[in-house]
Amino acid sequence: MTTPAVNASRIPEAVHRRRWAILGVLMLSLLIVVLDNSILNVAIKTISTPAPTGLGATQSELEWAINAYTLVFAGLLFTAGLLGDRLGRKKTLLGGITVFGIGSALAAWAGSPDQLIAFRAVMGLGAAFVMPATLAVLMNVFEREEQPKAIGIWAGGVGLAIAIGPITGGLLLDHFWWGSVFLVNVPIVLLALVLMAWLVPDSRDPRPGRLDPVGVLLSIVGLVLLVYGIIKGGQLADFTDPVVLATIAAGLAVLTGFVLFERRSDHPSLDVTYFKNKVFSAAMAAIALVFFALMGVTFFAVFYTQSVRGYSPLQSGLLMLPLAAAQMIFAPRARLLVDRFGNKATTTGGLLLLAAMLAAFAGFEADTPIWALEVVFFLMGTGMAHIMTPTSVVIMQALPREKAGSASALSNTFRQVGGALGIAVLGSVLSTAYRNGIEDKLTVLPAAVRQIAGESIESTLGVAAKLGPQGRALVAPANDAFLHAMHVTALCGTGIALIGALVVALFLPGRQERPRQSEEEQELVTAAE
Structure with a gap:
């Protein structure tokens, strides 16, 4: 293409x-x-x-x-x-x-x-x-x-x-x-x-x-089924549940049917040949993988700051400011690195930085200095800025200007599905690891509340608060179990970010391709004028 x-x-x-x-x-x-x-x-x-x-x-x-x-x-x-x-x-x-x-x-x-x-x-x-x-x-x-x-x-x-x-x-x-x-x-x-x-x-x-009502309907049904199955699996913390598996499988089957239908249609909603372009596909995959890792990990960061560290919701929000500040500072300037080093080096570097910061969560404890968390958030935002800008530019410039809405929608769909998967899958990892770590400490509780108390650290602390002195003995084990679960989940997120880095390192263009594109563009502009 x-x-x-x-x-x-x-x-x-x-x-x-x-x-x-x-x-x-x-x-x-x-x-x-x-x-x-x-x-x-x-x-x-x-x-x-x-x-x-x-x-x-x-x-x-x-x-x-x-x-x-x-x-x-x-x-x-x-x-x-x-x-x-x-x-x-x-x-x-x-x-x-x-x-x-x-x-x-x-x-x-x-x-x-x-x-x-x-x-x-x-x-x-x-x-x-x-x-x-x-x-x-x-x-x-x-x-x-x-x-x-x-x-x-x-x-x-x-x-x-x-x-x-x-x-x-x-x-x-x-x-x-x-x-x-x-x-x-x-x-x-x-x-x-x-x-x-x-x-x-x-x-x-x-x-x-011409309109493509069949393609539109297939895309809606397939995406809704897929996202619903992902959400349901995260809620149950069990992706082997028959309903979850059937819903996700049905969603993937409908989306496969959508792709096959679009390939044969003479008026497709989506020209699937765009995905034959390795650069375009790699950028899409990078966005999905980044949001998979990021959304899953920031999900547990809220519980870490509020449940383990004891910060209020407002204070937890303020702790996220370095993440926003880094993106505001570096996202508009990421193009300068792309101009100098190319899309491949800039995006790969951003993903490696993000992976390193996700791995840093695996070393966080209840008494880790809060400034260390702020540094990690700032560097995470820096990495995100050098991923999102180059990949978004690649995707939007890969399609004709008149198809900009379709390109943007595709990019955002991959982002949303990746984020939903991240919260559901890594949330399930967090929930399972937490339950495994706390269940042997809940034997002192009545059987009726044991299941509820093991669902999350918030559930454990909620039950503990109602038990008075007996419940206070559960606070330290709950914190320890959550920290262990957070470490496991952070390492899973790190692995996903590293896969993203490998994908973009293999398929995104390097620095030398930009000048050639610019010369071609100038020729087309001159011809048009």
Whole structure:
């Protein structure tokens, strides 16, 4: 597959002049979509409290309040990107952010856990149309030579949103009720709608071809089944459960059918020949593997800081600031290393740094100096910045500009599925290792509560708190069992990151390829003019 260089038609000068303002508006919409998922983690304990403080949600209901968003989001990302290419990115962006805002307002005033789950699914529906559209619009308002810088800023915004979510949630919960973590989205959505309508130009694929309803339906069903099976396996901490295996197998079978159908179709939703390009495929694999490792490990980092170290949710959120700071500093500048050393060296170096920092968690104990955790978070963010920017540029520039929505949707789908797998699989590893480490210490408990107490460190500490002096004897064993489980899980995440490093080292282009591409691009631009 040849990499398309540029459109023959140049970007209108009026659009080009306001491109950085447009990027700012896109960042605003991206911020609330990404931030909302991390902000909910802080509110979980409050939502589980009985009314009127919370909703009295059970553990299963809380998990689905999180997963309903992820399930709908991941399942519809690819379809949303296709519709953006066909109908216009500005229209889908405005529609998506509106649906997201309505879902946020409804979630804030949910009267039961079931309502909260349903409204979170509505928010996921809106977010699925926002996320790919932001990157697609970006690709259409920046010329090729500025795209790496713009994508770097975009990637830094994702990191910022992930980090400030817990801080924002902690501040809101200190002063308002649990619904404020959703209601805060509404004024931001209104501001974003006004700015988008004013600044953002519309763009679409000028030759979208015929509709492919069969392909679209197969992609939705396959992704939903796959992600549901992954989530269910993580909840049960058992991927050998027949229902889990059947759901994942069905999802993979439907997605295989989707690929086969698209290969034979004369008007495919997805041109699967793009994946014959080893560079494109390697970049996709790198994104999935990175988020597999990162999401799985940051999942246990919250329990480490709060349950073992005793920090509050707000303090735990503040501890994540170095991760955000590093991404904000280095993501926009990662292109400079790519220019000097190439995609291969930059991305491989980022993955090796990330792997080293994940391995560092295997040495953390209850009394490890907190500055060491801050250094690890900062270096993790540095590694992420030098992975996300180069791989995103490779993916977005591998497809024609008119297919930018599809490219962005594919990238985000791989990211979401990889992250869901990371939380489910590494979460299962953490849960199993913890149970194995604590179960022989729970024999002093009544049989009725033994199973519940062994589910997680939070469950053990919750039961211990109700037992008084007898329960205090469980605190130290619970911390020890969790630390051991964290060490095992961190090493698993390290292995995944190293696999990613091997993939990009083998298939991403080195420094010498960029000048040749630039010469080809210049020739095409000259010919077009």
